Amino acid sequence: MQRQLPNQENETTPTADVRPSADEVVERLNELWEQNASLSTSFTPSHTTRTVGKYRIERIVGHGSFGVVFLAYDAELNREVALKLPRPEVLIDAERLKRFEGEATTAAQLDHPAIVPIFDAQFTGPVPYIASAYCVGPDLGDWLAARKTPVEPQQAAEFVAQLAEAVHYAHQQGVLHRDLKPSNIMLEPCDTSSPSAELADYEPRLTDFGLAKLVQASLHDTRSSLLVGTPLYMAPEQLERDSPQVTQATDVYALGVLLYELLLLKTPYEGDSYVEILDKLRSDQSVAFPDHAAEVPDDLQTICCKCLEKQPRDRYASAAELRDDLNCYLCGAPIQAQPSNWVDKFSRWCRRPARLIAAGKFSFWLQAGVLAWVAVVGALASLTGAIPASEVSKSLLDILFVAATMHLPLGLLGLILKREKWWAFWPSTIGNCVMLVIFVHATVSPAVAFDYHYPNQLTKLQTFVPLTTLSVIATALHLLAIPAWFSKRDNRRNAVKQ
Structure with missing residues (x-):
């Protein structure tokens, strides 16, 4: 059953039309954020007279991607709710306000016991809000921060299996979360009488769909410059410069990070800055468990590492496959x-x-080096008289011909390819193969074009053996990259299908 949200009858109304005016923004800021600029201090009882709609705000309980979450009281239904209000900067940003609204419409499609349900939402009027079920327990991030020792492997596997089931359900409804992390996982205690230090005493509740993507939506709905996700839990494909190829495997990667963190109390890639973390994420370095993690069973390490593969095709194809493998591990x-x-x-x-x-x-760099070398050698030969004056013009034309037809085009294709324009790969590969054939022929053949530059066989070998060797390396690198090109193509196709 899908939940109906109020004030959504006219779905074609653009976000910009309901964006508050400057005066309304100032009024909201004065009402909601006065004496609480840091957004980290809870309201005191004397400071709880604020109301939003039918809800009476009690105190701040958390922060989401685009809003601040308050504990609020619904007097009509006599229950506590988690009331999310947009951050001040979201109110004046049409794109981010649209995402705030999208969180409610996305989560309203989902009806699963491990996903926090949406009760109510309001996007027009003076204060937009989203009201959802209130979980009395902490979020997983706070719970982990208070721990001194890793979670017992059996409990960690059971917990992530429950999350994988919820994520699989969301995927079946056409929703990719894209921002799975500990702070987005609430812990509902099985026994509310006293807090517990054991993860098995909590039920996970997935929340915060502010970055979720409806699969059927266009890949170009988000700005290409927007980094979508949280670096410590992001999959490598979310770093794509143009259109991130986000699939179900992206959420599987984040589940793997969560499992890794539960088992070791740290994430796979850590650093002193986001730049360092992102560099590690984009590197060829595979995730492996450290030697001191011997208490983690080999099968569970294997499951976790499969989730954390750099290429989506090497991970579990779905969260359901991850859930099933975790259940196999749990059953022996x-x-x-x-x-x-x-x-x-x-x-x-x-x-x-x-x-x-x-x-x-x-x-x-090979072609740039060859062009620079040819230019320097040609200039020195002309200045020293190594090339007769009568042949200088002919030699210059030869150099320009070779540069324009071979070295310059290949250099430009290499520059384009290293800037991640994948269409340049096949022209560059074919061009390097042709250049290698030419160099090999020039090395072994008794006669070669422009042979007047080489007074004897030794001079010719001194020129073409290094060039041939470098050309072999360039060609080999291109041939080794063929699987990467096909992998890119397949990932793009899979993203479109999903």
């Missing part, structure tokens, strides 16, 4: 995931986008 049955051997590792290494970028970089 054989799991589907298998540890990687050297063949698998090499195959995955070849499929990573870094192979394409490396091929482009090497090709660009």
Whole structure:
């Protein structure tokens, strides 16, 4: 059953039409954020006279992607609710206000015991809000921060299996969360009489769909410059420069990060800054459990590492597959995931986008170096008289011809490829193969074009052997990157299908 949200009869009304005026923004800020600029201090009882709609605000209980969450009281139904109000900066940003509204419309489609239900929402009038069920327990982030020791493997597997079931349900409804992280997972205590230090004594409740994506929506609905997600829990494909290829495997990756953090009390990639974390995320470095994690069973490590594969195709295809493998582990049955051997590792290494970028970089610098070398040698030969004056003009034309037909185009293609324009890969690959054939022929053939530049065979070999060697490397890098190109193509197609 889908929940109906009020004030949504006219779905074609653009966000800009309901965006508050400057005066309304000032009024809201004065009402809601006065004496609470940091948004971190809870309201005192004497400061709880504010009301939003039919809800009486009690205190701040958390923060979401686009709003601040308050504990509020619904006098009509005599119940406590979690009331989310947009952050001040969201109120004056049409794009972010649209996402705030989208959180309610997305979550309203979902009816699952492990997903926090939406009770009510209001997007017009002086104060937009989203009212949802209130969970009396902490969020997973706060709970983990208070722990000194990792979660017992059995409990961690059971917990993530429950989350995977909820995520799979959302995927079946056409919703990708895209921002799974501890602060978006509420813990509902099985026994409310006293807090517990055991994760098994809580039921997970997934919340905050502010970054969720309706799968049938256009890939271009978000700004290409927007970094969607939280770096510590982001999948590598969410860093794509143009259109992130976000699929079900993206949420599977985040579930893997959560499992890893439960088992080790740290995330797979950590650093002193977001830049350092993102660099590690984009690197070829695979996730592996440290030696001191011997208490984590091998099967559970294998399941976690499969979730954290850099390429979406190497992960579980769905959250349901992850759930099933975790249940196999919990029951002592054989799991589907298998540890990687050297063949698998090499195959995955070849499929990573870094192979394409490396091929482009090497090709660009090779051609730039050859052009610079030819220019310097030609200039020195002319100045020293090594090339007769009568042949200087002919030599210059030869150099320009070779540069314009081979080295310059390949250098430009390499530059384009290293800037992640994948269409340049095949022209660059073919061009490097042709150049290699030319260099090999020039090395072994007794006669070669422009042979007047090479007074003897030794001079010719000194020129073409290094060029041929470098060309072999450039061609090999391109051939090794072919699986990466096909992987990119397949990921793009899968994203469109989903």
